[in-house]
Amino acid sequence: xxxxxxxxxxxxxxxxxxxxxxxxxxxxxxxxxxxxxxxxxxxxxxxxxxxxxxxxxxxxxxxxxxxxxxxxxxxxxxxxxxxxxxxxxxxxxxxxxxxxxxxxxxxxxxxxxxxxxxxxxxxxxxxxxxxxxxxxxxxxxxxxxxxxxxxxxxxxxxxxxxxxxxxxxxxxxxxxxxxxxxxxxxxxxxxxxxxxxxxxxxxxxxxxxxxxxxxxxxxxxxxxxxxxxxxxxxxxxxxxxxxxxxxxxxxxxxxxxxxxxxxxxxxxxxxxxxxxxxxxxxxxxxxxxxxxxxxxxxxxxxxxxxxxxxxxxxxxxxxxxxxxxxxxxxxxxxxxxxxxxxxxxxxxxxxxxxxxxxxxxxxxxxxxxxxxxxxxxxxxxxxxxxxxxxxxxxxxxxxxxxxxxxxxxxxxxxxxxxxxxxxxxxxxxxxxxxxxxxxxxxx
Amino acid sequence: xxxxxxxxxxxxxxxxxxxxxxxxxxxxxxxxxxxxxxxxxxxxxxxxxxxxxxxxxxxxxxxxxxxxxxxxxxxxxxxxxxxxxxxxxxxxxxxxxxxxxxxxxxxxxxxxxxxxxxxxxxxxxxxxxxxxxxxxxxxxxxxxxxxxxxxxxxxxxxxxxxxxxxxxxxxxxxxxxxxxxxxxxxxxxxxxxxxxxxxxxxxxxxxxxxxxxxxxxxxxxxxxxxxxxxxxxxxxxxxxxxxxxxxxxxxxxxxxxxxxxxxxxxxxxxxxxxxxxxxxxxxxxxxxxxxxxxxxxxxxxxxxxxxxxxxxxxxxxxxxxxxxxxxxxxxxxxxxxxxxxxxxxxxxxxxxxxxxxxxxxxxxxxxxxxxxxxxxxxxxxxxxxxxxxxxxxxxxxxxxxxxxxxxxxxxxxxxxxxxxxxxxxxxxxxxxxxxxxxxxxxxxxxxxxxxxxxxxxxxxxxxxxxxxxxxxxxxxxxx
Ligand SMILES: Cc1cc2nc3c(=O)[nH]c(=O)nc-3n(C[C@H](O)[C@H](O)[C@H](O)COP(=O)(O)OP(=O)(O)OC[C@H]3O[C@@H](n4cnc5c(N)ncnc54)[C@H](O)[C@@H]3O)c2cc1C
Ligand code: SF4
Ligand code: SF4
Numbered sequence: 001x002x003x004x005x006x007x008x009x010x011x012x013x014x015x016x017x018x019x020x021x022x023x024x025x026x027x028x029x030x031x032x033x034x035x036x037x038x039x040x041x042x043x044x045x046x047x048x049x050x051x052x053x054x055x056x057x058x059x060x061x062x063x064x065x066x067x068x069x070x071x072x073x074x075x076x077x078x079x080x081x082x083x084x085x086x087x088x089x090x091x092x093x094x095x096x097x098x099x100x101x102x103x104x105x106x107x108x109x110x111x112x113x114x115x116x117x118x119x120x121x122x123x124x125x126x127x128x129x130x131x132x133x134x135x136x137x138x139x140x141x142x143x144x145x146x147x148x149x150x151x152x153x154x155x156x157x158x159x160x161x162x163x164x165x166x167x168x169x170x171x172x173x174x175x176x177x178x179x180x181x182x183x184x185x186x187x188x189x190x191x192x193x194x195x196x197x198x199x200x201x202x203x204x205x206x207x208x209x210x211x212x213x214x215x216x217x218x219x220x221x222x223x224x225x226x227x228x229x230x231x232x233x234x235x236x237x238x239x240x241x242x243x244x245x246x247x248x249x250x251x252x253x254x255x256x257x258x259x260x261x262x263x264x265x266x267x268x269x270x271x272x273x274x275x276x277x278x279x280x281x282x283x284x285x286x287x288x289x290x291x292x293x294x295x296x297x298x299x300x301x302x303x304x305x306x307x308x309x310x311x312x313x314x315x316x317x318x319x320x321x322x323x324x325x326x327x328x329x330x331x332x333x334x335x336x337x338x339x340x341x342x343x344x345x346x347x348x349x350x351x352x353x354x355x356x357x358x359x360x361x362x363x364x365x366x367x368x369x370x371x372x373x374x375x376x377x378x379x380x381x382x383x384x385x386x387x388x389x390x391x392x393x394x395x396x397x398x399x400x401x402x403x404x405x406x407x408x409x410x411x412x413x414x415x416x417x418x419x420x421x422x423x424x425x426x427x428x429x430x431x432x433x434x435x436x437x438x439x440x441x442x443x
Numbered sequence: 444x445x446x447x448x449x450x451x452x453x454x455x456x457x458x459x460x461x462x463x464x465x466x467x468x469x470x471x472x473x474x475x476x477x478x479x480x481x482x483x484x485x486x487x488x489x490x491x492x493x494x495x496x497x498x499x500x501x502x503x504x505x506x507x508x509x510x511x512x513x514x515x516x517x518x519x520x521x522x523x524x525x526x527x528x529x530x531x532x533x534x535x536x537x538x539x540x541x542x543x544x545x546x547x548x549x550x551x552x553x554x555x556x557x558x559x560x561x562x563x564x565x566x567x568x569x570x571x572x573x574x575x576x577x578x579x580x581x582x583x584x585x586x587x588x589x590x591x592x593x594x595x596x597x598x599x600x601x602x603x604x605x606x607x608x609x610x611x612x613x614x615x616x617x618x619x620x621x622x623x624x625x626x627x628x629x630x631x632x633x634x635x636x637x638x639x640x641x642x643x644x645x646x647x648x649x650x651x652x653x654x655x656x657x658x659x660x661x662x663x664x665x666x667x668x669x670x671x672x673x674x675x676x677x678x679x680x681x682x683x684x685x686x687x688x689x690x691x692x693x694x695x696x697x698x699x700x701x702x703x704x705x706x707x708x709x710x711x712x713x714x715x716x717x718x719x720x721x722x723x724x725x726x727x728x729x730x731x732x733x734x735x736x737x738x739x740x741x742x743x744x745x746x747x748x749x750x751x752x753x754x755x756x757x758x759x760x761x762x763x764x765x766x767x768x769x770x771x772x773x774x775x776x777x778x779x780x781x782x783x784x785x786x787x788x789x790x791x792x793x794x795x796x797x798x799x800x801x802x803x804x805x806x807x808x809x810x811x812x813x814x815x816x817x818x819x820x821x822x823x824x825x826x827x828x829x830x831x832x833x834x835x836x837x838x839x840x841x842x843x844x845x846x847x848x849x850x851x852x853x854x855x856x857x858x859x860x861x862x863x864x865x866x867x868x869x870x871x872x873x874x875x876x877x878x879x880x881x882x883x884x885x886x887x888x889x890x891x892x893x894x895x896x897x898x899x900x901x902x903x904x905x906x907x908x909x910x911x912x913x914x915x916x917x918x919x920x921x922x
Contacts, residue, residue, distance in 0.1 A: 001490055001790065002840030023841075026785035027490035029529040033569050033593040042548035042567065043472065043501060044483050044528065053483035068479050085592070087718045088785025 001025045004060050013285045014098050015059060021095045022056050024088050025049075031082035031092075036362045036380055037075050045072045048082035048092055055099040064106035065099075073099050075376060077369050078235055079362035080274075080334035093274075093335070094281065097234060104237030120368050121238055125196045125228035125245065175199055175206040180213075180220040187217035188263040188311060191253050193276065196228040198269045198401035204431065205401065208422035209268050209304055215425060216311060220266075225252035230282075231275035235367050246279055246294075254293050257300070265297065268304040268418055270400040271367060274335030276301040303332060304418050305341035305399060315424035319350030322433075324420070325393035326353050327384070327407065329400035330362050342399055342417045349424040351397075356387040365406035377406070385410040395433065445492045445533065445875045448909055450540035454497070454520055461518055462498050465542070468510045473548075475499040484543050487528040487535040488590070491792065491840060492875060496523065496537035503548045505623060505631060505661040512659060513629025515542055521905050522627070524655035526567065526598030529590045531781075531793045532874025534602060534654050538909055546597050549661060552576045561620055563664040566597025570604075573665060582667045585612035588870070589778040597660045603652030605870035607777065608734075610828040611702040612668070614870065616651040621664035624650065627901045636664060649896070654872050655907040657900040674702065674736035676773050677746060680727030680759040684708050684811065684823065687729035688803035690756040691827040694733070695800050699748060703734040704828030705777055711822040711835075714783040719776030722769070727759050731827065732777055734770075780824045781835065788820065788837035790846075792853050795871040796860030800830045809859060810834050817852040819845065831869035832860065858883055873911045881913055 003022050009015050031048040032038045038047035045054065054069050073096065082092050109117070123129045175194045182188075192209060199206055213220050230245035256262050267273035276298060283294035302310070324346055332338045346353050364370055364380030385407060388396060395413040397420055398404055404414045413432040423429055454461070462476045475481060476498045485495040497520070502508045515522050521541035528535050537543050549565035555577060556562070562584070564573055570591040573584040587606035588594055594604065600622065605614040612618070621635035634646045650657055681687040687706060694704065707715065708729045716723040724730055731753075735745040746763060753761055764770040776783070784791050798806050807823065814821045814836075825833040834856055838849035857867050857880055867877050867884045881890060894912060897904070 004841075023789040024785055026782055026789075026791065027486065028488055028590070028782040028785075029527055029593045030590065030779070030782055031593075032527060033571075038547075039550075041472070042545075042550060043475075044545070044547075045475070045480055050483040054479070057479065057482050066479060068477055072480075087715075087779030087782030089718065090785075 001027055001056075003056065009060075009062065014101075018055075018059055018095050018098050021091050022052065025052055025090045026088050028087070030087060031085045031090075034081045034085045034360055036077060036079060036081065036364075037376065039361065040376060040379055041075075046075055051076055051099075052090070052092070052095065055095055058099065058102065065103040066107070069099075070103050070107050070109070073103060075373060077330070077362045077364070077366040079330035079366060081330065081360050081362065084334045084337070084360065093278070100235065100237030101239045102237075104239075116372070117236055120371065121233050121236055121241065124232050124368070125241075127196055127200050175203065175210065175222055177222050177224045179222075180210050182217045182219045183214050184217050186219050189219040189221070189261060190264045190266045190307070191223050191226070191256055191262050192220050193226065193229060193249075193265065193267045193269070193272055194222045195269050195272060195401075197232070201401055201405055202416070204419060205268055205416045208416070208419040208427055208430075209266070211427050212308075212418060212422040212425055213266070216308075216313070218311065221256060221260075223252040223256050225249075225255075229272040229275045231272055232367060234275060243282065246275075246282055249276070250279060250283075250290070250293050250297050253297050253300075257296065262300055264302045264307050265300045266302055266304055266307050268399070268416065270303055270329045270332035270336060270338070271402055273301060273303050274331045277336060303336060303338050303341070303399065305332075305345055306338055308345055308421065309341045313345055313348060313421060313425070315349045315421075316426050317350070317424050320424065322351055322394045323392070324351040324353050324395055324397045325356055325388045325391050325412075326417075327356070327363065327388065327396055327398040327403055328359050329398050329403045330366070332399050333360070342397075345421055346397060346417060349421050351420065354391040354393055356384070356391050358383070358387050363403050363406050365400075365402035367402060370402075370406055381406055381410075388412070445536075446914055447494060447538055448914065450538065451519070451521075454518070454540040457518070458497055461515075461520060461542070464514055464518070465498060465500050465511065468514060469500060469502060469507060473501040473503065473507075475501070484525075484528075484545075485537060487525075487530045487533060489531055489533040489536070489792075489874070489876060491790065491846060492533045492536050494537050494539060496541050496543045497539065499543045499545060501545045501548050505549070505625065508544065508546075508549075508659055508661050509625045509629045509631050511542075511544060512625050512627060516628045516903070516905060519903065519905070521908055522659075523907055524597070524601070524659045526595035526601070527569070527590075527593045529594045529598065530602065530874055531795065531871045532602075532868075532876040534872050534874040534907070534910060535598075536875050536909075544659060546595065546659070546661070549597075553662065555667075557582065560667050560669075561664055562667050563621070563662060564596060565662055566600075566660045567595050570594050570596060570599055573667070577667050578670070581670050583670050584665055584667055585609075585618055586615050589780065591778070596663045596665070600651055600660050600663060601653065601655050602870065602872040605826065605829075605831065607703040607705055607732075607774075607826060609870075610704055610826065611700060616648060618666045619647055619651060619663065620666055622647060622650060622660055623662035624658040624660050626658050627903070627906050631661075632658075652872065654874065654910055656897055656911060657906065659906075671702075671736035672738050673742060674734055674770070675742050675746065676703075676732055676734040676764045676770050677749065678722075678724060678760075678762045678764075678773065679731045679733060679753045680724035680761075681729045681731075681756060682727070682759060684729045684807040685804040686756050687731055688807050688827075690731065690753055691803055692800045693752050693755070694749060695828060697748070697752060699745060701733050701745070701749065701828065702736050703732065704826070705732040706730075706823065706825050706827035707732070707777070707780065708823040710787060710820065711780055711784065711824045714786050714822065715776035715780050717786055718779050718783040719772050721772035721776040722762070723776060724760050724762075729823075732773060777824075781833075784822050784824075784835050784837065787822075788839075790840040791822070791835040791837050792849050793871070794832065794834045794836065794853050794856045795869045796832050796857050796865055796867055797869045798830045798832060798860050798863050798865035800827070802863040802865075803827065803830065806832070806859060806863060810856060813852055813855055817848045819849055819852055826869070829869075830865065832856075833869075854880060875910055878909075878911060879913050881911070
C-alpha cells in the first residue's frame with residue numbers, strides 16, 4: 001500500500017518499522033472476516049484493514065491521536081487473528097503496538113479512563129498488590145449492585161468485581177525463587193516464567209508445571225529478578241515500564257544462560273509467551289550487546305506444550321474418560337502459531353479432544369480487554385461459550401490464564417492444559433474435577 | 444489517478460443536513476461523517492484509486508436500506524453500495540459527493556432448506572459463510588472466489604463473481620435463485636425465489652453483474668449442492684509458462700473437464716509457498732493445480748488420463764495430494780495468492796480478462812514481452828480452465844512513474860485479450876478500472892443500449908454512476 005512519510009519521519013526507527021508493515025499490506029480485505037470486532041460490529045473501522053488505515057493516517061499526519069482513532073484502536077483485542085489470516089505477512093502486532101504508544105503519548109483520555117489504566121498498570125504486574133486488590137474486590141462484590149450501571153466507569157467496575165475469584169485464594173507452594181532439581185537423570189535445564197497475574201489467580205498452574213517437568217527429568221529454575229514479561233503495560237501503550245520489565249527478565253535469564261545454562265525458557269501463560277518471543281524486536285534499536293541478549297532469550301522461549309512435545313510426554317494413569325473442549329488461546333494460536341501441540345498432548349494423555357466452531361475467534365479476555373471493553377468482551381465470551389457447549393464437553397482446557405478466567409462461570413470446569421497433563425502423569429486432580437483414575441505405571 | 448465526475452456542489456453544500464437526515468434513520472453507530480473516520484472507506488481492493496465519500500451509512504435491515512435510499516434519492520445524493528470492499532476493479536470506489544451504503548451489518552443466515560437445496564441469506568453474509576452454515580450436513584455453495592473468506596454474497600451478485608471451481612459449477616449467476624432488492628427510490632422488491640425458472644423476464648440475469656448500478660441487494664437465495672464423494676488435487680510442474688499453457692489447452696480439448704484447473708508462474712509459486720507451506724514445486728517455471736472429484740475410481744480414472752496428457756509436455760514433476768490436509772494447504776496457497784504477492788511487491792494491479800484457451804501460450808509470451816518493455820515484473824495466477832487470466836502487475840505506489848507504467852501495461856494486456864478474441868472482464872467486473880476501455884469491446888450502439896437499461900432503473904444516475912461506462916458518456920447521460 002502507498003505511504004507518504006517524509007524522509008525526516010522515516011529517520012525515526014519506529015516510523016520506519018511501521019512504514020515497512022504498511023507497505024506489505026495490499027488492502028485485500030481477507031483479514032476483516034476473521035476479526036472478532038468486525039464480525040460483531042460490522043464496520044470497516046473496527047476491522048484490521050480499517051485500523052491499519054487509521055493508524056497509517058495518524059502516523060503520516062504526525063498530529064496527536066484523536067478520540068476517534070483511540071476508540072477504534074482501543075477496541076482491538078490484539079488477538080492477532082488478522083495475522084494468521086493475512087496472506088501477505090503483514091506484522092499487525094508491531095504496527096498496533098506502535099500506535100498504542102503514540103496514542104498513550106499524544107492523546108488525553110477522559111479522567112476515569114486514565115485512572116483505571118493507571119490502576120491496572122500499577123497493580124496487575126505485581127503479585128503482592130494484585131493479591132491485596134483481589135481480596136478487596138471480594139469484599140466489594142456484595143456492593144456490585146450499588147455501582148451505577150449506565151456509565152462506562154460503572155460497567156467497568158462491575159466487570160472487575162465479577163472477575164475476582166470466589167473461593168479461598170491459595171498460594172503456590174513451589175513457585176518462589178529457587179531451583180527444582182530433576183527427578184532421576186537430568187535431561188534438560190529450563191527457566192520457568194513464574195509470571196505475575198497468573199500466579200495469584202491460579203497458582204496451581206505453576207505447581208503443575210514444575211511437578212510435571214521435574215518428573216520428566218527437567219531441572220526447573222525460577223530465576224531471581226525475573227517477573228512480569230511486560231505485556232500488560234506494553235498493550236496499554238506504556239512503553240517505558242514495559243521495556244523495564246522486559247529488561248529485568250533479559251538480565252535475569254542471561255545470568256542463568258551464562259551460569260548453569262538453559263535449554264529453554266518455559267512459559268505457561270501464552271499471552272506472556274508472545275511478548276517474550278518478541279523481545280528481539282523490542283530491543284532491536286538498543287546497543288548491540290543488549291540486542292543480542294534479547295534475541296538469545298527470545299530464541300529460547302517455548303510454550304509449555306511446545307517444550308513437552310520436544311522432550312516427550314507419556315501418561316501414567318488410565319484414560320479418565322473425559323471429553324475436553326480445547327479452547328485455543330489467541331496468543332497461542334495466532335501470536336505464537338502453536339496449534340497442534342496442546343491437542344496432541346491432551347489426546348496422548350487419554351482425553352477425547354473436541355474443537356468448538358469459530359475456534360479462531362477470541363473469547364474476549366485479551367489481557368486487560370475484558371476490564372476496559374466489557375461490552376464487547378461479554379458478547380465474545382457468550383458466543384465462545386455457546387460454541388463450546390455445542391460440543392458437549394466435560395471441561396474446557398486452555399493454555400492461558402486470561403481465557404480460563406474469562407470462560408469460568410459458564411457451567412463447565414476450566415483447567416489449564418498443563419494441569420491436565422500433570423494429573424494424568426501422576427499429579428493431583430485439578431480443582432473441580434473428579435478424583436484421579438488409578439495409576440497403571442507406564443502405558 | 445482515475446478521473447471522477449465533478450462533485451455536485453449543491454450536495455456538498457448540504458452535507459450537514461444530509462448527515463443529520465441519515466442520523467434520524469439509523470442507529471448512532473450507523474452513520475460515519477468525521478473526515479478521519481471516512482478515510483478507511485476511501486478505497487476497496489484496488490487501493491491505487493482513492494476518494495473519501497461524503498458519509499458512510501451502515502443500515503442493519505432491509506427497511507433501513509430502503510429508508511436510506513428513499514431519503515438520498517429525494518435529496519439527489521449519489522449512492523455507492525458496498526459489501527466487503529474487496530473489488531479489484533474499484534467497483535466500490537466512493538465519490539466526494541456520494542454516500543457509501545455498507546451492507547456488512549446485514550450478516551444473518553435467514554433460512555436453509557435442505558429438501559429443496561437452497562439457502563436465503565442477507566447480502567452481507569460472506570461467501571464462505573454460506574458454505575460454513577451448511578457444510579455440517581454435507582452441502583456447499585459452489586462459486587468460490589479466492590476472496591471467499593471475506594467477500595460478501597451481495598458483492599458477488601454485483602460482480603457475478605467466479606472462482607476456481609466455476610469450471611465445473613458455473614459462476615454466481617448459475618447458482619442464484621432469488622433476490623430481495625431495494626430500488627433507488629426505496630421500493631422493496633422480491634425477484635425469483637426458491638424455485639428454478641422464474642416467471643417473466645430474466646430479472647436475475649439482468650441484475651447479476653450490474654455492479655450496484657441498478658439496485659441494492661439485501662437478500663439472496665442461492666442453490667446449495669451436496670458435496671462430492673471425494674476430491675483430489677494434482678500439482679503439475681513445467682519448465683516454461685508457454686508449455687504449461689499448451690498443456691491446459693490439451694486437457695480442455697481432450698474433453699476432460701476437471702473441477703478446477705489453475706495456473707501459477709514462478710513468482711506466484713514462491714510467494715504462495717511462503718504463506719501456505721503447501722509443497723509447491725519451487726524449481727518450476729509454471730505450475731498447474733488440477734482437481735478432480737467423484738468416487739475413488741472416477742478420480743483415479745480422470746487423474747490417470749490427465750497425467751498422460753501432462754507427461755506429453757515434459758513436466759518437471761507430477762504430484763497427487765495424499766491427504767485432506769495437503770489438499771487444504773494447496774488451496775490455501777492458491778486462494779491467498781494475490782495477497783501473498785504482497786510479500787514480493789508493495790503493490791500490484793490485478794488484471795482480469797478472458798481469452799480462448801487455445802491462445803494461452805501466445806498470450807503468456809506476449810505478456811512476458813510487455814513486462815520487459817515496461818520494466819515491471821508480472822506474476823501470473825489464473826483460472827486457466829476457462830481462459831480467465833489474472834496477470835498481477837507489480838509496481839511501487841510510492842513511485843508515481845512506476846504506477847503510470849503499470850496502468851498502461853494493464854490496458855495493453857486487456858486490449859490483447861480483446862484482440863485474440865477474448866473479453867475485457869472475466870469475473871472482477873468493469874468498475875472504474877476498465878471503464879474507459881469499454882469502447883475497445885463494444886460499439887457506441889452497444890453502449891447506448893446498455894445505458895438505456897440503467898436509465899430505466901435509475902433515471903437520475905444516482906447508483907454507483909461513475910463506473911462501467913466511459914466517463915464522458917456517463918456525464919452526458921446524467922446531465
Ligand atoms: C485477493 C482477492 C482475490 C479475489 N479473487 C476473486 C476471484 O477468484 N473471483 C472473483 O470473481 N473475484 C475475485 N476477487 C474480487 C472480489 O472479491 C469480488 O468482486 C467480490 O464479489 C466483491 O465482493 P465484495 O463484498 O467485496 O463487494 P465490494 O467490493 O464491496 O463491491 C463490489 C461491487 O458490487 C457492488 N455491491 C456490493 N454489495 C452490493 C449489494 N448488496 N447490492 C448491490 N450492489 C452491491 C458494489 O457497488 C461494487 O460495484 C478477488 C479480490 C481479492 C482482493
Ligand atoms: S489480509 Fe493482510 S494484506 Fe490483506 S488487508 Fe489484511 S493486513 Fe492487508
Ligand atoms: S488483533 Fe484481533 S481484534 Fe485486533 S484487528 Fe486483528 S483480528 Fe481484529
